[in-house]
Amino acid sequence: MNKFSNFYFISIVFIAGCSSLQVTEESIANQDVSSVTISPKSTADKAVLANAVVYFEYDSYSLTSKSILALKGVVKLMSGNPKLTIGLEGHADERGTREYNLALGQRRAEAVSTYLVSNGINRKRLIPKSYGEERPLSLGSNDYSWSKNRRVEIK
Amino acid sequence: MKFLFILLVVFPNLVFAELFLEITKGSENPFRIALVTFEGNKKLSKELRNIITNDLKRTGEFSILDQKLLLPVRFIDEELNYKDWKFLGIDYLITGDAIQHSGSIDVKYEIYDIHKKQKIRSSKVFGIPNQTRQLAHYTSDGIYESITGVKGIASTKLIYVNELKHRKSGSTYTLMLADSDGDNERVLLSSSEPIISPSWSPDGKQVAYVSFETGMAKVYIQNIATGKRESVLSKNTQISSPAWSPDGKYLSLTLYQDGNAEIYILRLRDKTLTRMTKQFAIDTESSWSPKGNKIIFTSGRSGSPQIYEMNLRKLNPKPKRISFEGSYNAKAAYLPKEEGIIFVHRSSDGLFHIALKYKKEKFIRILTEAKMDESPSVAANGNMVIYGITEGDISMLAGFSLSGARFKLPASSGEVREPAWSNFLR
Numbered sequence: 201m202n203k204f205s206n207f208y209f210i211s212i213v214f215i216a217g218c219s220s221l222q223v224t225e226e227s228i229a230n231q232d233v234s235s236v237t238i239s240p241k242s243t244a245d246k247a248v249l250a251n252a253v254v255y256f257e258y259d260s261y262s263l264t265s266k267s268i269l270a271l272k273g274v275v276k277l278m279s280g281n282p283k284l285t286i287g288l289e290g291h292a293d294e295r296g297t298r299e300y301n302l303a304l305g306q307r308r309a310e311a312v313s314t315y316l317v318s319n320g321i322n323r324k325r326l327i328p329k330s331y332g333e334e335r336p337l338s339l340g341s342n343d344y345s346w347s348k349n350r351r352v353e354i355k
Numbered sequence: 356m357k358f359l360f361i362l363l364v365v366f367p368n369l370v371f372a373e374l375f376l377e378i379t380k381g382s383e384n385p386f387r388i389a390l391v392t393f394e395g396n397k398k399l400s401k402e403l404r405n406i407i408t409n410d411l412k413r414t415g416e417f418s419i420l421d422q423k424l425l426l427p428v429r430f431i432d433e434e435l436n437y438k439d440w441k442f443l444g445i446d447y448l449i450t451g452d453a454i455q456h457s458g459s460i461d462v463k464y465e466i467y468d469i470h471k472k473q474k475i476r477s478s479k480v481f482g483i484p485n486q487t488r489q490l491a492h493y494t495s496d497g498i499y500e501s502i503t504g505v506k507g508i509a510s511t512k513l514i515y516v517n518e519l520k521h522r523k524s525g526s527t528y529t530l531m532l533a534d535s536d537g538d539n540e541r542v543l544l545s546s547s548e549p550i551i552s553p554s555w556s557p558d559g560k561q562v563a564y565v566s567f568e569t570g571m572a573k574v575y576i577q578n579i580a581t582g583k584r585e586s587v588l589s590k591n592t593q594i595s596s597p598a599w600s601p602d603g604k605y606l607s608l609t610l611y612q613d614g615n616a617e618i619y620i621l622r623l624r625d626k627t628l629t630r631m632t633k634q635f636a637i638d639t640e641s642s643w644s645p646k647g648n649k650i651i652f653t654s655g656r657s658g659s660p661q662i663y664e665m666n667l668r669k670l671n672p673k674p675k676r677i678s679f680e681g682s683y684n685a686k687a688a689y690l691p692k693e694e695g696i697i698f699v700h701r702s703s704d705g706l707f708h709i710a711l712k713y714k715k716e717k718f719i720r721i722l723t724e725a726k727m728d729e730s731p732s733v734a735a736n737g738n739m740v741i742y743g744i745t746e747g748d749i750s751m752l753a754g755f756s757l758s759g760a761r762f763k764l765p766a767s768s769g770e771v772r773e774p775a776w777s778n779f780l781r
Contacts, residue, residue, distance in 0.1 A: 220475065221473070221474055221475060221476065221477065222475065222476045222477070222478075222501060223476075223477050223478065224476070224477075224478040224479070224497065225478065225479045225480075225481070226478075226479075226480055226481070226493065226781065227480070227481040227482065228480065228481065228482040228483075228486045228489045228490060228493060229780060229781060230483075230486075231559075231579065231580065231780075232579075232580040233532060233541045233543070233579055233580065234578075234579070234580060234581055234582030235541070235542040235543065235544070235545065235582065236543065236544045236545070236577065236582045236584060237544075237545040237546075238544065238545070238546045238566070238568050239547070259659075294727065295705075295707065295727065296660070296683065296685065296699075296701075296707070297640065297653070297660075297685040297686040297699050297729055297730070298551050298552065298729070298730070298773070299551070299552060299595060299596045299609065299639045299640045299653070299686065300637065300639060300640065300653055300655075300660055300685050300686070302551070302572060302593075302595055302596075302616075302639070303609070303611075303615075303616035303637040303639045303655075304637065306593065306611055306614065306615070306616060307615070307637065310614045310615070313614070328614060329570075329571050329572075329593060330572070330593065330611075331549070331567065332551070332572075334549035334551065334567065335549070339748070340748070341726075341727070341745070341748065
């Protein structure tokens with residue numbers, strides 16, 4: 201499929217006194233392209249039992265007192281449903297680079313995980329992961345939208 | 356200083372992509388060239404001239420004589436009448452011939468140095484009928500190289516991510532491939548889950564990227580020609596930020612094995628993983644030095660994102676911090692001769708810009724002026740940078756040459772971001 205076969209390049213430089221002439225011949229490298237479409241399996245088919253969101257400050261992955269109050273409810277729910285496994289999905293606002301925000305979202309998810317583990321929840325029941333800035337809840341480039349997007353969704 | 360303002364809208368045959376070429380500032384001392392409409396097929400010659408003119412203007416290093424002012428090309432005793440062109444203030448004259456056969460197109464072009472009164476280049480490029488744009492790009496690169504002494508990048512390619520937000524819910528994310536001028540767009544991958552961080556293999560035959568298709572960030576490698584793709588590691592952990600080593604044998608990656616972003620190097624042949632960082636803070640966005648002996652990456656170890664360099668030839672290499680100005684410096688890439696780095700810098704006003712720091716200078720140069728400039732990618736010849744900007748609420752691509760030219764490439768539909776420029780392909 202990959203046809204670079206008709207590609208060749210000739211370059212000759214004639215030097216006569218102080219003058220030089222470059223003579224070249226080449227063919228266009230032929231590059232085939234194939235398109236791929238992927239249809240991901242729905243990740244939303246699990247029943248949502250714990251539905252909570254905790255928010256963070258800019259550039260930060262520290263839990264706030266408000267977040268801790270929200271997480272107390274999650275601890276209670278997890279303790280009462282010992283078979284329940286939950287995803288902790290970290291997110292960032294759009295400011296900063298995408299990969300750094302992916303890592304920041306992960307730190308936020310881990311911060312929630314650490315709190316839950318320290319409150320007696322088995323780490324194996326928690327799946328922290330990150331979407332970085334790729335899945336904003338609120339569209340818009342302002343403080344309100346940003347504050348809604350710096351979050352960990354518990355589901 | 357000369358200010359050129361050019362507005363161009365090109366409607367190619369199949370894909371409705373538009374190119375908005377805006378040159379706000381060119382070089383202070385551009386090469387003045389005359390590009391004579393090529394002989395041969397008229398329609399083809401006109402198309403070639405348009406593409407070549409755009410390619411050369413985008414570099415910021417040429418001032419092209421208005422077509423209306425062109426003189427007829429006259430040869431006296433097989434010698435070009437150099438004197439007339441000198442009167443027009445021209446440094447170089449380019450003539451050519453476009454010959455269309457039933458199954459092929461040949462372009463011949465010649466470059467004359469008006470001051471030295473000599474022909475400096477005589478070249479032929481062979482293509483097939485649907486390769487008109489490529490023929491023009493190859494010709495542009497020949498002209499650029501003969502006059503500036505630097506290899507041209509008109510024939511290189513771009514990959515980037517397009518997001519189409521749907522009215523009801525969700526988005527379609529597409530990884531696109533296009534010519535260096537944004538034309539000739541092709542779909543490499545289409546998904547309902549985000550795609551980020553596309554990266555070229557050095558031979559231009561494969562791409563690596565992060566896809567969230569499994570519900571978790573994973574790195575995939577895809578062959579451009581066949582569409583064959585594979586996940587690089589079967590680990591049940593987040594994997595992101597792929598960057599190919601210059602020899603194509605390794606991929607540097609960010610792995611989240613311990614819940615924290617750390618940099619690893621994967622040997623592609625046997626999938627051997629080597630851990631490069633071990634730090635409580637975030638380490639990510641690695642990229643390789645042109646010789647492949649160093650990597651740079653973003654680390655939060657000082658309390659804010661900063662750029663660090665690591666020498667791979669040393670035993671137990673220690674990261675050395677190389678960015679000091681400001682509280683956010685990230686996503687760095689080396690210039691091709693390693694004379695400096697291009698990166699994202701947050702200014703004191705909280706806005707994000709693309710910045711350059713030369714090795715021999717103590718200060719940084721801020722090169723862009725929008726609000727949220729991101730994802731810079733340096734062209735193979737080091738003379739141009741393409742990056743993502745947000746205008747209003749729409750993200751699109753923009754670029755600049757280090758000589759000062761600027762251009763924008765808005766999406767034909769939806770939003771575009773995360774551009775990555777290929778290596779030389781010819």
